[in-house]
Amino acid sequence: MKKMRLFLYFSLALMVLFPLASCGKEPTNIRVAEVTRSIFYAPQYVALEKGFFEEEGLSVDLKTTWGGDKTMTTLLSDGADVALVGSETSIYVYARGASDPVINFAQLTQTDGTFLVAREEQPNFKWEDLKDSTFLGQRKGGMPQMVGEYVLKQKGINPQNDLNLIQNVEFANIPNAFASGTGDYVQLFEPTASIFEREGKGHIVASFGTESGHVPYTVFMAKDSFMNENKADMEKFTRALYKAQKWVEDHSAGEIADIIQPYFEDTEIELIETVVDRYKSQGSYALDPILDQEEWNNLKNIMDASGELPEDVEHSTLVNTKIAEKIMNE
Template sequence: MKKYLILLLIVVLTFGICLVGCKNEKDNVVRVNEVTHSVFYAPLYVAINQGFFEDEGITIEMTNGGGSDKSMTAVMSGQADIGLMGPETAVYVRLGGSKNYPVVFGQLTRKDGSFLIGRSADPDFSWQDLRGKEIIGGRQGGMPAMMLEYALYANGLTEGQDVTINYDVQFDLITAAFEGGTGDYCTMFEPNATEYQAAGKGHVITSVGAAVSDVPYTCFMATQSYLREKPDTVKAFMRAVMRGIDYVTEQDDATIAAALQPSFPSTSVETLKNAVRAYKAIDAYKTSPVMSEAEFNTLLDVLMFAGSIDRRVAFTDIIDNTIAQSIADAA
């Protein structure tokens, strides 16, 4: 009888150790849902591939949302811990009255990362060339579509009067729709834009982001409950991201492209290098994850102009720079 009791105790203790080990392993996993997969987010991929997250004891699990609405759904439903998407989604949820609305705790990019793609080369392009044309712009209320509207406005064009934006095509289906004959132009992110041109299917015409002011285009966000429960994990996450930001800031295009390759196995290093160069040319990458209130106000201007919101949100309601500032100060 004593033998069985000892055996039972061993089994119970072993099971308990297993549970603790499994819990610790799970606690080290951070599930990140990215709005799309693009060289636009180079600092994050560099941090993953160079082992910066591993150095922090974190394992990253990436999923592609295929649109900010889907990425936000993943965060709000608990399918993802952290979302990488446009902060406009946090504005929408906050204005919608959710109590556990997401909070932005770090910024990654400060320009629109999309490029206007045409069916033929146009080395002397002027925004006025778009009069009477149709552009596939993605979902209405999404950042790509709203920034395109704002860029058109900044260049003297009014959507719906001078030019038509097609909002009916889902973000992750834009390339296929354009290739199928829809629209005169569309927008694409890198490396898709470079690959599309290299395949002889279209031509990169101009950067949308270069036509407008800096905005907090892509940010890291999580629910308030996750930030309360996992502050150390979030700090470790941002330390790794900061190292990725520094790497992209300091290294040459070829070195960055090589570091990105594992995240884009079907894309050549040369294409990745060209994509990095294109984003650096418009100063797309942040050198600090701290968001400025001025850029946030520009974002709200864009949302108001697009008619996506009818009132503004206070900066401190959905932006918390505490962790980002401490990481930036220590870098």
């Protein structure tokens, strides 16, 4: 009888311990470097907060690297597995003869995310009003600057000849420079543009996103070697992103703001909602992860117009759409 009780106790112990030992392997950690922290990237934060990455067996370690050059350096030096940054950076790396090129595999935003902010109110703003003004632009060679110059040229303004163009201010310091009195106009991301408007430091007069058309503005990318060695994880990552993109498309700006607020603790929920609504209404959030040929060509046209296209790189060389297409067809 005693032996029987010992056997039962032992069996019960195994029943308790076995599920703990077989509840699944640890999630795969993916280190992501984002070029900045922005409401512009709302679908990424939705994917994190809604647990879409966890559903795919991934643990995402997100860090902000503040600037395209720093983000790409982090990726190339193996400080991150995936980078969220403008596609132009992958072209720059390829043109320098990289033996392990950076591949764009999932698009997050499909328009420029900046707004033209004037120091004074201009209810009847016309683009020609910029002529002979001091324009505080973005870092030379980056997507904001190139799109900005592209739009200005489309409006009949030569940035180098018709403006006093300032481009030597670090990305993170541009808002402070304008707030301290530098420039008549500035190109800003949200929520800074709306904050400045609320505080009377500036006034939004135009959107570069609505003027420039679809472009692969912010894209998830990884080194070719990493993608080849981690194909299953790249599919899982893209699937989680696509879930978030559909969620963002189907929910209101207020619902999205509630989800992503933890990433913007110093920003009022009402302001987050305003910014999300602005980006949604102008179609900035990509509805799916595919970076198509037309968007890639528009990117190259913008870079070429700014004199920043080092090489005419084909879409098939630096863009992988097979992963996204597979996910969307499931």
